[in-house]
Amino acid sequence: MPGSEPVLNNYLIVGALLFTLGTIGFLTRRNLIVMFLCAELMLQGVSLTLVAFGSFHGTWNGQVFSIFSLSLAAAEAGIALALFVVLFKRNHSLDVSIWQDLREPDQPAILDEPVAETPDEQHWPHLTPAGLLPGEPHAPQGHASHHGHARPTLAQAPVATAGGSHGN
C-alpha cells in the first residue's frame, strides 16, 4: 500500500514532535503540575503514533493500546494530583527543586541563583463595579418608609472599589 505511506509518515512525525515538545517542557519547567502536563503531552504523541500504525496495518491493536494508555493516564493523574495536593500542604510551593532532598546522598545540591521577585508581572483582572452594591440589599419601595430615609447607595461605591483593589 504505497499510497498511504506519506500519510503514515505525517502522523508519525506529528507524534514525534509532540513527544519532543513534551520532553522539553518536562526538562525545563519547575511547576510540578506543568511537568505532569508535559508527561501527558508525551503520552498523547505516543498514542497518536500507535493509532497511526494501527490504522496503517488495518488492525485494532493500535487503538486498543491507546485505550489502555488512556486509562493508565487517568490512573496516573489521580495518584499524581493527590500527591501534589499533599506536597503543597507540606511546603506551600510546587517548585520541583524544593524536593531535591530526595537525591542520592553523595550528589551535590543544585543551587539556583536567587529568584528576582517581580510582583509587577502579576496582572489581576480589573472589573469595573456596576449596579448596586452587594452589601446593600435593594429595599423595595414599599419598605423605604420603614427606614425613615432613603439611603444613597451610590455614595458608598468608591469605598468598596478601593477595598476591592487592595485585595491583591
Added chain:
Amino acid sequence: MNFIQKSLASGQLSGLLADTGFGLRAALAQPHSGAILRALAVLGCGIIGIYLLLPRGVEGGGTKLSRYLGGALATLSLVFLVTFPIPAGESSLVGHSSAILSPLSDQPAVTGWTFYILALISLASAVMMITARNPVYSALWFALVLLGNSGLLMIQKADFLSAATIIVYAGAIVVTFLFVIMLSQPNGAAAYDRRTREPLLSSITGLILAAVLVGTLHYSATHEGWGKMTVGAQRPSAESIAAVAEKSNQFGKISGPHYVAELGKTLFVDHVVSVEIVGLLLLAAVVGAVLIAGHQVERNARQ
C-alpha cells in the same frame, strides 16, 4: 555494505563536530548534507523560538521583544514544516523534494487540509502549553492540544478513541488539573513559574531528539531498504496487510458500520485479560489517591 556506506553518509554530523575544518568540507560534500542542513534549519528555527518563548526570569526591556521574536520563529518553523522542501537524493522513492510533512497527494483535498490544520493546531498549542507562564493557561492549551489530537484520530477512523480522548482527557483529567491548580496556587502566578531550569540545555536536547526522530522517519519514508527495522524498509504489501488483518481481526474490517461494536469485541475478546488488569489498576489508583489525599485530612481532624 550499502547499508554501512549510507549510514556513514548520514552520520556526518559527528565528523562535523570532531574536525570542523576538514569535517565541514567533507560533510558538505556528502550527498545528503543539503537535506540534513535544511531539516536542521526547520527544526532549529522552532527550537530557537521555543527557547526565546520559555520564561527565563530575565527581567528588562527585552523580555517582551524576545517573546514576540520567539513566537514568530516558532510560527515560521511550523509553516516551514509544511512548505519548506527537503531535497531528496537519487535513491529516494519520491524522486523530488518534499516537505517534512509531505503533501497528501493521494488523499482527497479536504482530508489533506484537515490534517494540516489539525496538526498545526496541535503543535502550536503544545508550544504555547510548555511556554505559558500561568499553569492555568498551560492546562487550557493542553485541552486545545487534545482537541487537535482527537481530530487527527478521527481522520484515522478511530472515532471511539477520539471521543474518549475528549471525554476522558479534556473532560476529566484537565478539569482535575484545573481543580488542583486552584487548590494549590491561591496567590496567582508564583516565582517558579516565571523561570525555567536550564532552558538552553533542554532546548538543545529537544533539538537533538527531534532531529533524530524526524530525520529517521523522513529518510526511511523516502528511501527503500535503509536498515531492517525502519518504517520504510519493509513496507507490507497489500496482501500481507490483508492477511494480518484477517488473522488478528476476525470480526470485520476496521472501518465498518458497526465500528464501536467491532472495537468492543476486539477489546473484550482478544484483550480481556488486559482489560481486567487495567480495571484492577484503576481500582488501585482510586484507593491510593484516597489514601494519599485523605490521610492529611484525617490527621488534621484528629489534632
